[in-house]
Amino acid sequence: MLGKIDRKIFGEIIKFSKKFRKDLLLVFSIIVFISCLDAVNHWALSKVFDTSGIDKDITVPLLWIILSGGSMVFKLLLTKWREKIEVRKLDVVIQNYLNEYSIGKFFTFSNGQHLNEHSGIKQNIIQTGFGSLRNQMNIFIYTLVPSLSQFFVALVIFYWLNLWIGLAYTIFSVLFVWGIIKFNGFLTPRVDKVRKVEIENSRLIAELYRYVTLIKNEVAEVKSLLELHSALGKHHNTYCDTWLGAVDKLMLIRLSTQIFRFMTIVFAIFLINQGQITMGSIFLIYLWSGNYINAVWTITDLQKQYITDKINIEKYFQLIETKPDVELHPNPITEGFDGDIEFKNITFSYPKRVDSASGNLELGEAVLKDISFKIESGTKVAFVGESGSGKSTIANLIRRAFDPQQGEISVNNYPLKNLHLKKFLQTIGSVDQEIILFDRTIRENISLGSNRILSDDELSTIAKLSGIENFFHKLEQGWDTTIGERGAKLSGGEKQRIGIARALAKNPRILIFDEATSALDSRSEKQVSRAIEKSSTGITSIIITHRLSTSINCDKIFVMKAGKILDQGTHTELLENSQYYRELFKGQITPKTNEQ
Numbered sequence: 001m002l003g004k005i006d007r008k009i010f011g012e013i014i015k016f017s018k019k020f021r022k023d024l025l026l027v028f029s030i031i032v033f034i035s036c037l038d039a040v041n042h043w044a045l046s047k048v049f050d051t052s053g054i055d056k057d058i059t060v061p062l063l064w065i066i067l068s069g070g071s072m073v074f075k076l077l078l079t080k081w082r083e084k085i086e087v088r089k090l091d092v093v094i095q096n097y098l099n100e101y102s103i104g105k106f107f108t109f110s111n112g113q114h115l116n117e118h119s120g121i122k123q124n125i126i127q128t129g130f131g132s133l134r135n136q137m138n139i140f141i142y143t144l145v146p147s148l149s150q151f152f153v154a155l156v157i158f159y160w161l162n163l164w165i166g167l168a169y170t171i172f173s174v175l176f177v178w179g180i181i182k183f184n185g186f187l188t189p190r191v192d193k194v195r196k197v198e199i200e201n202s203r204l205i206a207e208l209y210r211y212v213t214l215i216k217n218e219v220a221e222v223k224s225l226l227e228l229h230s231a232l233g234k235h236h237n238t239y240c241d242t243w244l245g246a247v248d249k250l251m252l253i254r255l256s257t258q259i260f261r262f263m264t265i266v267f268a269i270f271l272i273n274q275g276q277i278t279m280g281s282i283f284l285i286y287l288w289s290g291n292y293i294n295a296v297w298t299i300t301d302l303q304k305q306y307i308t309d310k311i312n313i314e315k316y317f318q319l320i321e322t323k324p325d326v327e328l329h330p331n332p333i334t335e336g337f338d339g340d341i342e343f344k345n346i347t348f349s350y351p352k353r354v355d356s357a358s359g360n361l362e363l364g365e366a367v368l369k370d371i372s373f374k375i376e377s378g379t380k381v382a383f384v385g386e387s388g389s390g391k392s393t394i395a396n397l398i399r400r401a402f403d404p405q406q407g408e409i410s411v412n413n414y415p416l417k418n419l420h421l422k423k424f425l426q427t428i429g430s431v432d433q434e435i436i437l438f439d440r441t442i443r444e445n446i447s448l449g450s451n452r453i454l455s456d457d458e459l460s461t462i463a464k465l466s467g468i469e470n471f472f473h474k475l476e477q478g479w480d481t482t483i484g485e486r487g488a489k490l491s492g493g494e495k496q497r498i499g500i501a502r503a504l505a506k507n508p509r510i511l512i513f514d515e516a517t518s519a520l521d522s523r524s525e526k527q528v529s530r531a532i533e534k535s536s537t538g539i540t541s542i543i544i545t546h547r548l549s550t551s552i553n554c555d556k557i558f559v560m561k562a563g564k565i566l567d568q569g570t571h572t573e574l575l576e577n578s579q580y581y582r583e584l585f586k587g588q589i590t591p592k593t594n595e596q
């Protein structure tokens, strides 16, 4: 009866609810119980109507007064209890649970999946999906269950009063549900369109915030605002197209409920004239048909919210259930890797995700073409070559952000795929072109990859190797100086050295420097190069750079061009044997083409 997606979402919501089953059941029971209590109360009142004026006996009115007063107090107490359960065990608890669940799932994706997509989109899908899921759980508990409870109690009363009225309401309910499902089918694809526009816009907006300094430097404020205006306008148009049509349809549904209620009351009056029901029954029908219609309206109102949420929730689950690209070995090797790395005939293309939510993949052009090389444990090698030649891709493959489509990577003769990925990653220290720092203390930033916070002694050993000691006196609170957003208080060279320290703090077997000095001026470059030199002694080190000065002292240099290793050897050997290397080297030392 319901669509596949609806069933799936209900399934997921029920799965989530399982954790809270006991308290939810308690809350629902209280809600249903209160509806029943109301019904009994109203029934007693209808008896008062039926008996008054017929005899002078006041037992029935007295009974009603006691029942009504008692149930009022009882209802208040029950409601207070219910609210306490909600506050203690449901509201924030459910929200926190969803939050941890989302982030936990987010962490399970391979780094390739994170690198490969616009992270703003992923974040938006998760956050709106999460919001919608929470919203629906709230609606389920606080609105849907109470309305359904009213709805069913009303039906029972109708049957009890008169078979025909009961039947009429049953048939109407079936028609109503059918109408709602039709309506749902009409609206879903349209709301999906609106949602797509929203995701696009959220990406635009995230970029405007993130790149504000660039926009201001380029004096592109007006241009950006105009772009935003037109994107938002498109959203409004799509929104109107969708919901204006829906409003008319909702109106029809509402009108039909009103007319139906009116007709049943007319019918009840007819039944009184026939002597088939009493005056008290008319009162009950009037009251509970009102409750019934209210419940029905509430449920239709929930439709609009549900359909919007449904799309978000669907996208959320699609994303969250995306299988990690990188499959983990069930019985992985947990030790014995010291940085002996071999690439055998590796061919690799970046996967392009066609639809960010569905996880469909398509392969791009090969960026590594049948590459083979060996890095011996404890040696220092460099990958050089112009930008786009595939150097960073090699680092991504070593860290298993992606798996290659062809060939095999092995570490100490074990296939990389068979290693315990987390344990392996714990042995790798990475320093990239831009060091990402949390707005926490330097100590915490350096300790990120270690399983504890490092002590002053440990830090000062690392400081010597990473070159932090040269600027340590500038840090107001020493290791406990806070970094400020995106490390704004530190210079580029200082940030790189903190990055090196963070890599060293892991006590790594392998160090990967990916353009670690490329964004620096020549003085900082020298300082950081010295730090790299010092810190990489005796550790398998991979230096990726398009600046040849950084790699001169390496044991081996691999010269890359367009996804292939063109030549390899030491600096002196390459100068002698490789024309391309000579050209690169000359190009960089003559001032004309020196890019910095």
Ligand SMILES: Nc1ncnc2c1ncn2[C@@H]1O[C@H](COP(=O)(O)OP(=O)(O)O)[C@@H](O)[C@H]1O
Pocket: 115, 116, 350, 351, 364, 367, 385, 386, 387, 388, 389, 390, 391, 392, 393, 394
């Ligand atoms: N996440 C990605 N998705 C698709 N293509 C990518 C991705 N990262 C890099 N590429 C492409 O792969 C090629 C090699 O990139 P990369 O290894 O980063 O080069 P290098 O580090 O040598 O500058 C380039 O053409 C680049 O555009």
Ligand SMILES: [Mg+2]
Pocket: 388, 391, 392, 393, 514, 515
């Ligand atoms: Mg690169």
